Amino acid sequence: MNPDIVRWSYAAASGALLALAFPPYSVWPAAVLAPALLLRAMRRAETPQQAGDLGALAGFLFAALSMPWLRFVFGPFAAGLWAFFALGPALFGVLLKRLQGRGDWLWVAAAGVLWAGMEAARAHLPGLACPWLSLGYAFAPAGPLLQAASVIGLYGLSAAAVAGGAALALAAEGKRIPAGALAIVAGLAWGLGERRLELKPQGRPVSVALVQDESYDVERLAAMTPRDAELVVWPEYQAGVPGGMVDRYREHLAGLTSGRKGVLVVGAATVDEQAPFENFAWVLGSDGALLGRHDKQHPIPFMEGRLKGHSDPRPVATPLGPVGVQICYDLDFEDGSRRLASRGARILAVPNLDPASWGPLQHSQHSGMAPLRAVETGLWVAKAASSGDSMLIDPRGRVTARLGFAGRGVARGTALLSDGGLTPYVAWGWLVVPLSLLALAAAVADALFGALRERAFLVYPPSPLGVEAES
Structure with missing residues (x-):
């Protein structure tokens, strides 16, 4: 099958699955499976720009399918808001593609951290701040896993979901160790969450x-x-x-x-x-x-x-x-x-x-x-x-x-x-947003410097004269 058709199909399916993770459906496992499909498509992208385009498609479909009610509030301008929601996944795709090939574990961790940074940036953008449909909210029906928010908060849940999706994308390529490790972590989190649910709240x-x-x-x-x-x-x-x-x-x-x-x-x-x-x-x-x-x-x-x-x-x-x-x-x-x-x-x-x-x-x-x-x-x-x-x-x-x-x-x-x-999150959660935004800024800086280096190489390629002289 045409590789382009496969990539775009994965991205479109990811956007639809992301919508399925939220009300009225609330199929919370889709919060992990949808990023897996999107990341699978991005890994197959030929350039960072193409990975960004795939992210934009998934993000737009996610917003449009999840929030059709915006038409009742903003009329035809709702499409502009859906496009605004697509900007984050587009940036995510560009940045993550540039990190591909630097090690599987780094790529998995970067996927989670950059997605959390993208959501935090959207929630703190002056004049447009909107945390709606942050991926961690999809875990509200998953009682045991939801308890992890007492430690890592909303953006920690989002990061964990996308890192899990990245591990599944690698597993589809035969690289199963990250997926196995994260499955063990998820199992431990589920068990600890069940124990927390068994503790009855106390008080007057x-x-x-x-x-x-x-x-x-x-x-x-x-x-x-x-x-x-x-x-x-x-x-x-x-x-x-x-x-x-x-x-x-x-x-x-x-x-x-x-x-x-x-x-x-x-x-x-x-x-x-x-x-x-x-x-x-x-x-x-x-x-x-x-x-x-x-x-x-x-x-x-x-x-x-x-x-x-x-x-x-x-x-x-x-x-x-x-x-x-x-x-x-x-x-x-x-x-x-x-x-x-x-x-x-x-x-x-x-x-x-x-x-x-x-x-x-x-x-x-x-x-x-x-x-x-x-x-x-x-x-x-x-x-x-x-x-x-x-x-x-x-x-x-x-x-x-x-x-x-x-x-x-x-x-x-x-x-x-x-x-x-x-809760642990109340004690240290103030660090989550600054650190995730710092990681996002570092990835943007790395991408910009990388693009400048590539452009300089194309404008001033190495002269073959030195090679000929040595020979």
Whole structure:
């Protein structure tokens, strides 16, 4: 068969398999098999540019098949966003091809590290930051393997998946030692993960209520709020606060929700176009007093352009203990929840807004990210979404209470708040992103210098005169 047809077929199949790894299918083994197909195609590529083209095809198909709902949000401009997602795999292909031939073990390790670096770069690109569909999120349904996130985090899972795919690509060439070694590591990780799942979370039980409603009507949400819950979370943007009336509005809200015995976390925003736009959450005591406030850390690209992100999240002291707050898109990133955990948070409260008009696929993909934050931090996550999925998640990533897409009501459950130690990832995870970005930058520099050397050789080839003179 024509080698070009084989390469492009592998790349296309890889893009389709990557989509299969995520909701609504959630076939998590595809997160390893898809990179294997792509890397098999890249190894057969004749040039780095061709390897980059194969990566671009796989990346575009992956994004288009996984996120057709972007058309509901951005219309025809969705194709541009799918193309943006293709840039990372394209760069990955170019860089990795240049490392081929420098040793199989180096190539396998570089595949994992460069993919993680590519995802981290996409999540930190100014104005376009987006961690959506990072490969590690595909392991949310794989309970035992998911527990590795408590040590290596989201990008560590992504790196492990792609390194596993690289080892399988080598095995297809008869080089089976890397695949065998990584299979042993995966087996150990699975066994240790099962043991971690058997350990029951410990701590003081706290009753939690997650109010799910997309009316933006505070009186309606106040009527839905259970008075007996110790922690109540409302969705994002539900309280529209007029400019210059912050204190009066909060007092009004305290009156509407009087009679509560616990802490209330309210998603709010300013509605005065003349004032700076603010997206924040109030944390209110049982008497309506303001205990603290969290301002959204990560604005959504193209949607919250007026919003200035808050870069220093801190837990709010409450009668329940320190409560960490993340607002919607904040929870998609690993940095905010990790910082809050390192600063003593005992639970993460998450006001969230996903409009029902975006459809169930968008909701299921967004909901699939939250378990990673619970495992990374070792904290319970209480997420109240406007139209689903509202979820209470334990520190092992298991959903203990849920209200699904387009439902209206209250999801109730019990969280266990403990003063337990930090997960390894909370302690050292701050190193992961800088190191992966540094590795990516080093590979880019190596590729650039290599290309310059090759160009200089073509422009000024060695003279054969010296050879003739010696002979």
